[in-house]
Amino acid sequence: MNDEKYIVKGFKAAAAAAGIKKAGGLDLALIFSEREASAAGVFTTNKVKAAPVILSQEHVRSGRARAIIANGGNANACTGASGLSAARQTAEITARALKLEPEEVLVASTGVIGAPLKVDLVSNAMPCLVQDLAEDGLLSAVQAVMTTDSFPKAAGFKGAAGGKPFTIAGIAKGAGMIMPDMATMLCFVLTDAAVEAGHLKKALISAVDRTFNRITVDGDTSTNDTVLILANGAAGNGPMESADLEEFERGLVQVLGGLSTMVVKDGEGATKVIHIEIKGAASARDADKAARTVANSTLVKTAFYGQDPNWGRIMAALGRAGIDMIEEETSIWVDRVNIVDRGVGAGAEREREAGERMKNPEFSVTIDLRRGKYEDRIVTCDLTQEYVKINANYRT
Numbered sequence: 276m277n278d279e280k281y282i283v284k285g286f287k288a289a290a291a292a293a294g295i296k297k298a299g300g301l302d303l304a305l306i307f308s309e310r311e312a313s314a315a316g317v318f319t320t321n322k323v324k325a326a327p328v329i330l331s332q333e334h335v336r337s338g339r340a341r342a343i344i345a346n347g348g349n350a351n352a353c354t355g356a357s358g359l360s361a362a363r364q365t366a367e368i369t370a371r372a373l374k375l376e377p378e379e380v381l382v383a384s385t386g387v388i389g390a391p392l393k394v395d396l397v398s399n400a401m402p403c404l405v406q407d408l409a410e411d412g413l414l415s416a417v418q419a420v421m422t423t424d425s426f427p428k429a430a431g432f433k434g435a436a437g438g439k440p441f442t443i444a445g446i447a448k449g450a451g452m453i454m455p456d457m458a459t460m461l462c463f464v465l466t467d468a469a470v471e472a473g474h475l476k477k478a479l480i481s482a483v484d485r486t487f488n489r490i491t492v493d494g495d496t497s498t499n500d501t502v503l504i505l506a507n508g509a510a511g512n513g514p515m516e517s518a519d520l521e522e523f524e525r526g527l528v529q530v531l532g533g534l535s536t537m538v539v540k541d542g543e544g545a546t547k548v549i550h551i552e553i554k555g556a557a558s559a560r561d562a563d564k565a566a567r568t569v570a571n572s573t574l575v576k577t578a579f580y581g582q583d584p585n586w587g588r589i590m591a592a593l594g595r596a597g598i599d600m601i602e603e604e605t606s607i608w609v610d611r612v613n614i615v616d617r618g619v620g621a622g623a624e625r626e627r628e629a630g631e632r633m634k635n636p637e638f639s640v641t642i643d644l645r646r647g648k649y650e651d652r653i654v655t656c657d658l659t660q661e662y663v664k665i666n667a668n669y670r671t
Contacts, residue, residue: 280431281413281444284467285309285509288412290419293400295393296348296386303397304416305404306343306463307373312507314340314381315476317483319500325352326362326392327382328501334366334378335503338472343463343503344369344397345383347420347448351392352384352498361392368398372405383461383501385420385448413465417446420461423543424448430533432526434468436519437512441468443526447534449492449541462487462502462534468523469508470515478524479504486531490654491570492542502531539654544661549579550639551653555646557599562651565642568596569653576658584629586615593642604645610638617645 288306296302316335318328334340344365351358366380373380384392417427432443449460470478483502504527515523540548551570556562569575572592578585586607593600607615609629614621632638 281429281446282410283413283442283444283465283509285507286413286465286467286505287408287410288416289404289407289409290412290415291400291404291407293346293396295346295396301415301419302347303400303404304343304345304419305369305408306413306416306465306505307408308341308505308507310507310509311339312341312505313338313470313472313475314506315472315479315504316381317479317502319498321498321500323353323498325350325384325499326354326358327351327384328499329359330362330366331381331383331501331503334381337378338476339379340381340505341375341379342369342373343381343383343505345416345420345461345463346386346392346397347422348386349390349392350384350386350388350499352388354389354391357391361394364394365392365397368394368401372401381503383420383463383499383503385422385461385499388498413444413446416463417448420448422448425541428534428537428541430530430537432530434522434526436468436510436515436522439510439512441466441510441512441523443468443523443530445530445534447538449538460487460500460538462531464502464504464527464530466504466506466523467508467510468506468515469510469512470506470520470523474515474520475504475506478520478527482524482527482531485528486535489652490535490539491567492539492545492656536654539656542656542662543666544659544664545656546636546659547579547633547657548637549655549657550637551655552639552641553644553651554641555644556649556651557644557647559649559651561598561644561646562649564596565593565598565600565644566651566653568592569640569642570655573658576655579633580657580659582630582633584609584614584626584633586620589640589642590615590618593644598644599646600644601646606643606645608639608641609633
């Protein structure tokens with residue numbers, strides 16, 4: 276990765292090995308804005324929320340923040356009052372080291388659920404973490420929060436507003452327990468554009484809905500899903516007009532879209548990325564439910580892994596999705612190969628062609644329900660033996 280692409284004016288980042296991860300290595304990340312910044316966040320809708328999610332939801336309500344402290348190796352979820360206390364202490368330790376107020380610090384965690392977070396490890400590592408803050412430290416920071424990820428995920432965008440260039444850079448972790456609903460998924464986005472907090476929150480919610488809320492690896496929504504964005508205005512563009520906001524929103528969608536696709540590509544044990552596209556649904560709800568049911572079907576996902584255009588599994592998934600669908604009106608394509616035409620298979624030769632397309636690392640499955648005008652899409656991956664191995668041995 277080209278480090279310059281992920282340098283954002285007025286921001287510094289660092290990572291340290293604090294001893295939180297059982298296997299060792301980088302496990303504590305710090306991101307710091309040298310000036311005041313607007314802030315916004317989108318969090319898991321899971322009723323079981325990790326302590327850092329609860330605390331960051333509280334802190335981000337002000338629309339202002341200057342630091343993000345995140346750890347890997349421990350989710351600090353299902354840890355009760357002591358877990359919330361540990362999250363608060365983490366924010367306080369970070370604030371003292373950076374001469375900030377605790378409310379200006381956002382906290383995130385990822386890792387094993389149910390284990391207490393040892394705050395003394397955070398405290399001991401903080402001096403070195405602050406000392407190592409650097410403008411090119413963002414790629415080190417993402418490594419600290421990786422768990423079962425096989426590669427660090429980063430994306431950037433260069434735009435212009437008010438005649439001044441600005442940058443958006445984002446990092447993310449996630450490979451399993453992924454179906455964000457705002458996996459374990461964390462995403463931190465930085466921009467030197469000046470964006471008012473209200474506009475920033477609106478743009479983030481919209482971008483997340485179009486990207487992270489349209490992916491799934493295994494259908495599990497984590498206790499810790501968090502997307503945070505800080506905008507410090509160091510680019511000097513001034514308050515954004517409508518055209519500038521459109522450019523910023525376009526860049527944000529591009530960054531989050533790139534990161535979310537990387538998460539699916541890195542799905543635990545995954546070998547393929549599949550775009551499930553629904554057309555002709557009777558309602559927006561039906562389009563969403565159809566896409567998610569097919570994308571999360573164990574039988575469909577194992578067929579993807581086997582490069583088998585087993586369209587019967589797709590039809591069965593649609594039939595149990597609780598949507599308005601008629602078998603005789605439904606057609607299915609793999610890329611541009613039509614394998615089902617109005618409920619009837621198109622023959623062995625078409626299936627052979629589709630099977631060849633499914634050998635590619637990325638392909639699409641398009642379903643036309645012919646029941647209305649609504650469309651939706653979900654990006655998913657295949658399900659392999661490796662996924663079972665990774666999750667069977669996660670704690671042992």
